[in-house]
Amino acid sequence: MSDSIKYVLDESRLPRFWYNICADLPQALPPVLHPGTHKPVGPDDLAPLFPMALIAQEVSAEREIEIPGPVRDVYRQWRPTPLYRARRLEAALQTPARIYYKYEGVSPAGSHKPNTAVAQAFYNKEAGVKKLVTETGAGQWGSSLAFAGALFGIEVQVFMVRVSYDQKPYRRALMETYGARCIASPSTETRSGRAILERNPKHTGSLGIAISEAVEVAAQRDDTKYALGSVLNHVLLHQTVIGQEAIAQLEMAGDFPDVIVGCTGGGSNFAGIVLPFLGAQLRGGRKMRIVAVEPAACPSLTRGRYAYDFGDTAHLTPLTKMHTLGSTFTPPGFHAGGLRYHGMAPLVSHLKTLGLIEAVAYPQVAVFDAGVQFARAEGIVPAPEANHAVKGAIDEAIRCREDGVARTILFNLCGHGHFDMQAYIDYFAGRLTDHSYSEEELAMALAGLPAVAEPA
Amino acid sequence: MSDSIKYVLDESRLPRFWYNICADLPQALPPVLHPGTHKPVGPDDLAPLFPMALIAQEVSAEREIEIPGPVRDVYRQWRPTPLYRARRLEAALQTPARIYYKYEGVSPAGSHKPNTAVAQAFYNKEAGVKKLVTETGAGQWGSSLAFAGALFGIEVQVFMVRVSYDQKPYRRALMETYGARCIASPSTETRSGRAILERNPKHTGSLGIAISEAVEVAAQRDDTKYALGSVLNHVLLHQTVIGQEAIAQLEMAGDFPDVIVGCTGGGSNFAGIVLPFLGAQLRGGRKMRIVAVEPAACPSLTRGRYAYDFGDTAHLTPLTKMHTLGSTFTPPGFHAGGLRYHGMAPLVSHLKTLGLIEAVAYPQVAVFDAGVQFARAEGIVPAPEANHAVKGAIDEAIRCREDGVARTILFNLCGHGHFDMQAYIDYFAGRLTDHSYSEEELAMALAGLPAVAEPA
Numbered sequence: 084m085s086d087s088i089k090y091v092l093d094e095s096r097l098p099r100f101w102y103n104i105c106a107d108l109p110q111a112l113p114p115v116l117h118p119g120t121h122k123p124v125g126p127d128d129l130a131p132l133f134p135m136a137l138i139a140q141e142v143s144a145e146r147e148i149e150i151p152g153p154v155r156d157v158y159r160q161w162r163p164t165p166l167y168r169a170r171r172l173e174a175a176l177q178t179p180a181r182i183y184y185k186y187e188g189v190s191p192a193g194s195h196k197p198n199t200a201v202a203q204a205f206y207n208k209e210a211g212v213k214k215l216v217t218e219t220g221a222g223q224w225g226s227s228l229a230f231a232g233a234l235f236g237i238e239v240q241v242f243m244v245r246v247s248y249d250q251k252p253y254r255r256a257l258m259e260t261y262g263a264r265c266i267a268s269p270s271t272e273t274r275s276g277r278a279i280l281e282r283n284p285k286h287t288g289s290l291g292i293a294i295s296e297a298v299e300v301a302a303q304r305d306d307t308k309y310a311l312g313s314v315l316n317h318v319l320l321h322q323t324v325i326g327q328e329a330i331a332q333l334e335m336a337g338d339f340p341d342v343i344v345g346c347t348g349g350g351s352n353f354a355g356i357v358l359p360f361l362g363a364q365l366r367g368g369r370k371m372r373i374v375a376v377e378p379a380a381c382p383s384l385t386r387g388r389y390a391y392d393f394g395d396t397a398h399l400t401p402l403t404k405m406h407t408l409g410s411t412f413t414p415p416g417f418h419a420g421g422l423r424y425h426g427m428a429p430l431v432s433h434l435k436t437l438g439l440i441e442a443v444a445y446p447q448v449a450v451f452d453a454g455v456q457f458a459r460a461e462g463i464v465p466a467p468e469a470n471h472a473v474k475g476a477i478d479e480a481i482r483c484r485e486d487g488v489a490r491t492i493l494f495n496l497c498g499h500g501h502f503d504m505q506a507y508i509d510y511f512a513g514r515l516t517d518h519s520y521s522e523e524e525l526a527m528a529l530a531g532l533p534a535v536a537e538p539a
Numbered sequence: 540m541s542d543s544i545k546y547v548l549d550e551s552r553l554p555r556f557w558y559n560i561c562a563d564l565p566q567a568l569p570p571v572l573h574p575g576t577h578k579p580v581g582p583d584d585l586a587p588l589f590p591m592a593l594i595a596q597e598v599s600a601e602r603e604i605e606i607p608g609p610v611r612d613v614y615r616q617w618r619p620t621p622l623y624r625a626r627r628l629e630a631a632l633q634t635p636a637r638i639y640y641k642y643e644g645v646s647p648a649g650s651h652k653p654n655t656a657v658a659q660a661f662y663n664k665e666a667g668v669k670k671l672v673t674e675t676g677a678g679q680w681g682s683s684l685a686f687a688g689a690l691f692g693i694e695v696q697v698f699m700v701r702v703s704y705d706q707k708p709y710r711r712a713l714m715e716t717y718g719a720r721c722i723a724s725p726s727t728e729t730r731s732g733r734a735i736l737e738r739n740p741k742h743t744g745s746l747g748i749a750i751s752e753a754v755e756v757a758a759q760r761d762d763t764k765y766a767l768g769s770v771l772n773h774v775l776l777h778q779t780v781i782g783q784e785a786i787a788q789l790e791m792a793g794d795f796p797d798v799i800v801g802c803t804g805g806g807s808n809f810a811g812i813v814l815p816f817l818g819a820q821l822r823g824g825r826k827m828r829i830v831a832v833e834p835a836a837c838p839s840l841t842r843g844r845y846a847y848d849f850g851d852t853a854h855l856t857p858l859t860k861m862h863t864l865g866s867t868f869t870p871p872g873f874h875a876g877g878l879r880y881h882g883m884a885p886l887v888s889h890l891k892t893l894g895l896i897e898a899v900a901y902p903q904v905a906v907f908d909a910g911v912q913f914a915r916a917e918g919i920v921p922a923p924e925a926n927h928a929v930k931g932a933i934d935e936a937i938r939c940r941e942d943g944v945a946r947t948i949l950f951n952l953c954g955h956g957h958f959d960m961q962a963y964i965d966y967f968a969g970r971l972t973d974h975s976y977s978e979e980e981l982a983m984a985l986a987g988l989p990a991v992a993e994p995a
Contacts, residue, residue, distance in 0.1 A: 089550065089615060094543070095782065159545060160623070167616070191643060191918030193957070233915045234627065253709065253960035260914050260963050335551035458716050459689045462616065462647030501649070504709035504714065507716050 085304055088170055090332040092163035097455030099150060101250065102323040104358045104430070105316070106146035107365040111435050112316075113404040113537070116391060121535055124401050131302045132309040134210035138437035140317040146362075148320065150202075157201045157234060161190045162324065162425050166332035172460040173480070179337060180483035182476055184496045185329045185356055185462065191291035192257070194466065195352045196227035196312055198322035203310045213306040214238040218268065218293030220348070221420030222254030223249050223469065224312030229263035242268035242276075242296045245288035247420040254502040268293040269311055272391065275299055275397035289413045290424045295397035302399075313349025313403075314394065314428045320353025325495065330359055340493040342372040344478050346471035347384060347442070348421045350428030361439060373440040376475035377429065378450070380518040381414040383407060383427045384442035386525055391535040392426060395506075402535060405432040409528030415518045418506035419467040425528070443475065446517035450474045451510040454500070466498040467506045544626055546788040548619035555842045558779040560886070561772070562602035563821040568772075568889050569860040569993070574848060577991055580857050581657055586767040587758045590666035593659065596773040602818075604776065606658075613690060615656045617646045618780065622788035628916040629936070637794060638932055640952045641785045641812055642919065648713070650922065650954030651808045652683030652768055655777035659766045660687035669762040674724065676804070677703050677876030677924065678710030679954055680768030685719035686909040698724035698732075698752045698975035700879070701744035702872035703836030710958040725747040731755055733852035743871045746805075746880045751853035758855075769805025770850065770861075770884045773975040778811025781951065784817055789949065796949035800936050801928035803840060803898070804877045806831075806884030808953035817895060830898040831887065832931035834906070836974040837870040839863060839883045840898035842981055847991040848882060858991060861888040865984030871974045873903050873964035875923040881984070899931065902973035906930045907966040910956070911956060922954040927970045 105112065114123040120198035126138045133141070140148060150158070152466060169182040179510045207215060215237055219225030225241035232239035241263055248267040258265045266272060268288045269279040275295035279286050286292075294311070313319060333339060343360060345353030357373050364370055377384055392407040394400035404428045412425040427435075434440045454470035454526035456477065457463070465473055476494040483490050500507065509515050552881070559566065570579035573692050582594045589597070596604060606614070625638040643651035663671060671693055675681030681697035688695035697719055704711060704723040714721045722728060724744045725735040731751040735742050745746030757765035767774060773817075789795060799816060822824055833840055839862045848863040850856035861882045868881040883891075890896045910926035912933065913919070921929055932950040939946050956963065965971050 087550070087615075091550065092546065094545065159543075163936065177640070191920075230918050234918070244982065252964060256960040256964045256967070257920060257957075259967055260911055260920055260960075261918075262915055322729070351777070455716055459718055462686050462690070462717075464647075464713060464716055499957075501709070501713075501955075502960070504712040504716075504958070508712045511712070511715055 084299050088168050090166040090335045092328055092331055094159060094463040095516035096325040096331060097155060097158060097162050098324045100147035101130050101150060101320045102359050102362060103143055103146055103148055103320055105144055105360050106364045106367060106531055111363065112429055114435050116402040116535065118393065118398060118401055121149055121402065128533070132298065133535065134206050134212060134308060136206040136209065137317050140320055141282060141315060151205060153204050154205050155521040158324070163328045166329055168336065169461055172457060175456065175460045176477065176480050176484065178480040179483040179489035180480040181491045182480055183333065183493045185325055186496045187325060188463065188499035190524045192223070192227040193277060193501060194223040195322060195325060195355055196224045197230060198229035198324055198355065199312065199318045199351065202321045204235040204237055204354045207308055208237055211306065212308045213238065214240065215308055215310045216240045216297045216301045217310045217312065218242045218297045219245050219312070220290050220423050222251050222258065222502065223264070223421050223466065225265065226254060226257045226261065228310055229258040229261035232263060233261045239263035240300065240420040241265045241502045242270065242293040244290060244293050244420060244423070245286065250505055251502060257502060266297050270296060272296070273299045289396065294395035295399055298395060306385065311459060313351040314426065316430055318351050319354035319358065319428055319430055322351050322359050325337065325355035326357060329356055329493065338491050339369060340371050341490040342374060342492050344374045344376060344472050344475040344479065344492065344494040346422065346468050346497065347427065347431060348468060349424050350431035352495050354428060354431055356495040363399065373474055375442040376471040377442060377444050378417060378419055378422050378471060379444040379446045380417050381423050382444040383425065385444045387427065388529055388532070389436055390532055391434055391537065392532055394426060398517030402533060403429045405429045406435065408525060409531050411531050412528040417518065418509070419471065420505065421468040422471065425515045445471060445474050448515050448517055451515060453477050463496065463497055464498045469497050472496065544624050546622040547790045548787055550615060551610060552696055552787060553614060553618050554780045554783040556603035557606060557776045558600055558783060558815050558818060559599055559776055560818050560964055561600055563818045563820070566893060567884055569895045572858040572991065574591045574849065574854060578856065580937060584857070589752065590668060590764060592662040592665065593773050596776055597771060607661060610658050610661050612618050614780070619784045620645050620786055622767060622872060623658050624792065625917055628913060631912065632933065632936050633939065634936040634940040635943065635945035636936040637945065637947045638936055639789065639949045641781055642952045643781065643808065644919065644952060644955035647743060647958065648679070648683040648686045649957060650679040650683065650812055651778060651781060652680045653686060654780055655768065655807065655810065656683035656687035658777045660691040660693055664691040664693055667762065668693065668851060670696065671764055671766045672696045672753045672757040673766045673768065674746060674753045675700045676700050676746050676879050678707050678714065678958065679877050679922065681719070681721065682717065683711045684766055685714040685717035689717045693694050696756065697721045698726065698749040700724055700746060700749050700876060701742065702897035703876040706961055707958060713958060719872060726752060729755045739782055743872050745852065747749065747852035747866050751855055754855045759978045769807040770882065772886055774807050775810035775814065775884055775886055778807050779814050781811035782813060782815030785812055785949065794947050795825060796827050797946040798948050799801055800830045800832060800928050800931040800935065800948065800950040802878065802924050803833045803883065803887060805880050806887035810884060810887055812951040830931055831896055831898040832927040833898065833900050834873060834875055834878050835900040835902045836873050837879050838900040841900045843883065844985055844988070845888055846986055846988055847993065850882060858989060859885045859960055859975060861885045862891065864981060865987050867987050870985040873974065874959065874965070875927065877924040878927065885886040901930050902969050902975070904966035907971060909933050914949055919952065920956045921952055922956045923959050925953050928952065
């Protein structure tokens, strides 16, 4: 095994394909249903929102989908991203574990999100689209789409969840620096936004509401489309460059993960690192444990129901089968804004149901304890979302110490926290609180799930 | 010439030595003088503030000084840093110029400052020092020393210029995340701070005042030393890894700079990229133009006097010959806090006097115009300080377009602006103002220069 701390792939090893796990799944994904008819949707149903190239990727069964040259040219600016061995953290934890982390914070927008933002901007540009509308939670996704829009000359409009809009003015400033327009959601610019504000003028927003607003604006014009930063198959697909690189980098290190850890909100960074490893396992390769870490204040995978539900609050989106807390569920304003989504990617939900991955939920304060410990050892300050993965990896490493076993732990450090320092300010000031739910509270939002006769 | 956009050196090409230009200068630097006797200082005079290893580097005439293994081990986390070809910016400017930038923002603290912070923390740790005290302007330096202190187990205390302390709460939070203590300067914790506050309780501070406070605290205890983030020879020395790497990377690109641009506050990032190129020129190599860019609101190189002056406001430091605006000069609270220093590195001042470098000063708003144009083309949002270098490079590129000449421009993008987004918020809101001085205003602070009979 090597004694390096950093594993860098040559530019020539930038992946040429996105990996589509649908080709290797033991059981196909349940179909996506039309919100009105409850029948499986066809490509034409999605055409008002997405260009055909992305719709084709959404339903593709091909194992490898070629990454277009212009997308690779942009990726090249920061990819392949480094894989680090966290030697100083290992020493601080006095663990025999070998901890590796893939660091996606080196992208211009500071997270894994540009991997799909650049691809989506490219395909929309090819299709003649002039404007992209989207939602954002913490702002990682909105700023990534703003970045990609600037490169490809597409106008970008972002509905940002109100609580994050107020908490994270720097993230908003980043979007504006890239030339995007950023609006607090719920807003008065859409029917769905106005409906929410009429009931509660001080509504702090949710990803589900912001999605409704973005979808509503996008559906109004032919030259305007919608872009989603997680959840959908094609988004998860674009993130698989992460895991493909990590496989090659761990080979350089002469190592292989016993356990892979990622944080999950919509599921895209988790899928990005996990799917290429899991695909190899499904094709007969070595087995590993895979752990999804989510916030206890938004526990879709650990406490949600696996059922058909809407992706948004106003019920404008198709129905997908996923782990959900109910589309009207509004999580409290905790700092990991990117993990405040009521549902989970259908693909990640499916893997959970097939028993291929585990899930665990952590409260906020313990997650920041872990993030600060990581920052002091490794120098990188993680995003609040990424702190969930850090906490998961540290807990695995502590278990190794207790068991006296030197397992290999890999986690995805999906972004830095430079635009989220208010969260750290609140943490040090003792202003962060933990939030949990009784069974009754969770049951309330689930009672609103649509009645769907599942296809055979 | 290659058509890449990114030039990455293998870890094996991380520099093994810092380059000391004093070995190649046509004329030696004027000596440093004792603040009381006005006689040249000896190593013992500096011993209360710095460990002997750093004092030896401060006065060394050796061309190459070996980088200790533990320092290189830390550098390895983010070095060699990438060199980028700014192809999208070139296209936006419609210039025949080839623009390259060395990107130091990939370090954990987000700037070039860890190059010397890590070295200084290492030598202090070796000397048994328990605590380091320093000043910081924008916070790039304070957060870098906080990072280095966390790695080597040294306590860090930072006096942060009041205006930046208030403008940049995220930078302060970063220092605290690394475990450092951050105090607004002028403070009530020192004699020099209290003296300033008595005269003006609302004083917004200056680097000169913060240095006085840090030096005062450091001189009180044997196990506590002072650390400076720029200006001194040993600090500039540590930054020469930047230029050494850039030389190798431009060789990979099959190119050589006709002009090198850097921003100057104390002078360390500028020296870091410039000195290795300039040393090669002095040893008979190819000539190039070298341009230092400073803010018009703090124009030490373009409008200051080349004279002996104190490094701080309370006159606790030795006297060095440098371009200075006078140690009582307090620049307005503009956003490039790292460039708000009344003096300039003696070494950079010396190069200017020898006619080896040029200098230009830009007003703040034009500098942010350039930074936003750069961000929209290249995706990276520069620090306000770095925007000065961006503006300098863009102006050179526009001149190439006007002259119809394809010159090669290299600039140092010394840090990202993630913690400085308030500056961009103010820029977009039209709240940034330009500040300039009449000759009379500048003469006032210069009238207080110490009367020094210069050594022959």
